[in-house]
Amino acid sequence: MKVDLQLLLLAIGLESLVALIKSLNLFNMALTGRIPRDFGNLTFLVSLDLESNNFQGNLPKEMEHLRRLKFLDSSFNNFSGKVPSWFGFLSQRQVLNLRYNSFTGSIPSSFSNISTLDTSNLNFNSIEGQIPKVIGNLRELNLRGNNLIGSIPLSLSNASRLEILDISYNSLQGNIPEGIGNLHNMNWLSIQYNKLTGSIPFTIFNISRIEFIAFTSNSLSGSLPNGLCNGLPILEGLYLSTNKIRGNMPTSLSNYSQLQVLSLSYNDLDGPIHGEI
Template sequence: MYASCYLVCYGIAQWESRVNGLDLKDKNLVGTISPNIRNLSFLRSLNLAINSFYGRIPSEAGHLIRLQSLNLSYNSLEGEILVNLSHCSNLMYLGLQYNHLVQQIPSELGSLSKLKNLYLANNQLSGKFSPSMRNLFSLQYLWLDLGIALPNLQKLAMAGNKFTGSIPSALSNASNFQEIDIPTNYFTENIPLEFGNLRNLTWLNANRNLFGNYSVDDLSFLRLLTNCNQLQTLDISYNRLGGSLLPEVGNLNTFVYLDISFNKFFKEIPAELGDCLGLEALYVQGNFFEGTIPDLSKLRGVQYLDLSHNNLTGQIPNYMVSFSMLINLNLSINNLEGEVPIQGVFRNATIIEVYGNNGLCGGIQELQLRTRSNKHRNRVVFKLILAIGIPAFSVVVLSLISLC
């Protein structure tokens, strides 16, 4: 093990052995990867993940033609992805995620016909994808992106890069897709309608991109997602989506997690959301929703409910008192009015947030809201006077009439 470490870190050319596996994962190693790695010509598996290697990946790695698994993830490697990794024609696993790699994905990687797992997320990769990537017929897990004509692909993850352009609609050809995770990039245009053909999809995370044009057609894909009857997680927050939230969202009754926050949705929140009975987390904050809070009383298992930073009006619905599973309820920065309940979850100030609603009053003391206003009390007194005074006045008038 020490000899292996010494070779990889410092380049001992004289060390020779028919080693076919080298696992130095998470060994606190620091330095560059030596070009003398080419001497390990019988190597089939090399794992240097979770260390502090820096610099470029040595081109000599492309000479390890017997290599089946190469994991260099979670380091500080720089430069471009090696073109000559395509010479490692037996590669089935390539892990380069969480480094500082730049530029485009080499088109030559499309020749790795045996590759099943490709992990490239959380680098600084840019540009568009080469059509040659569609030749990766064996690919099952892609932590980055693509799908084009990869029928066996099940998971797609490409978070935290700088990819641009539109998502290819041909991704839907990968009918076995279960998870699409493409957040924190610069993807534009619309989320493909064809995603509605992915019947096995359980997870779609497209947050923090540039999807949409703040137009009424931005959510057209949502109608077809109702075909994805296993979809549990949808996160399209922090994009440029606009229009009103479609009532069809209620047909996605397998939802567990829905986040549409920080877009430009307007009009009312559809009451059909209340039909998503399995929802545990619902985030709609940071939009332009208006009107009263709809009937969501059937969401008995909801744990996180954020309706803040909108233009909602009316009172806090009484049914929220019975949301016993709540961990956080955020109704702040709206135009709500009336008394805040003091029963149920509203007895715990660490769970609820209601600040920034000038019309709210009452509630438990920890919320530091104003008490019921004098104006409100005056209205109540006036109503009592009317209720008591008018009958009394009628009795007096009748008495005077009888005296006449």
């Protein structure tokens, strides 16, 4: 049975509880309709979970008054319209999760104002434009499955806290910045299913904490170093298939006891595979 959010809030006495509410969890409650403007009165709210309902429309502008808000999850709904620019004024926010909705437009530049933002997950929407040039102190940036264009900003190379970067399934072009190899905290790097060209920066294969690298289905060229993965002691998955990589097979592939998946198909590699994989 679907429940109207406005009726639910009336039932719990929203107006009399405004000063008391710090956490509101509406996860998977079959709620429908739009988010009421009254949400802007929940000025003590720190955590708001709207995940897995059937909310529609955009988030009301009145929510910009939630200056204490640190956690916002609106995943798996039917939200639409542009990503609200007022998100950038919620200076305490640490987690923003908008995945699996229908948000459009570009990512507001105001996002770069949030120095406390740790996780930004906007995957599987219809967001257009380019990756923001400034991403602050993010630990996780997920923009998978949108309509992003342009190149990968060089500023990503300076995001020293970044551990998870997933910008796959977009229409990004140009080269992979050499500086990405300087992100020594990187654990998960996925740039597959784009239109990237040029060679793979060898510096990526020296990120000792990385477990997953996926560059499948681009137009990457160049060769692979013989010492591929020598600096990757915990690498579990390496996906380089469907590119234009050429040259001999790396000689060190048999040295990696943690490697579970190696995908090099549909390239121009030749020569024997050395040792056992």
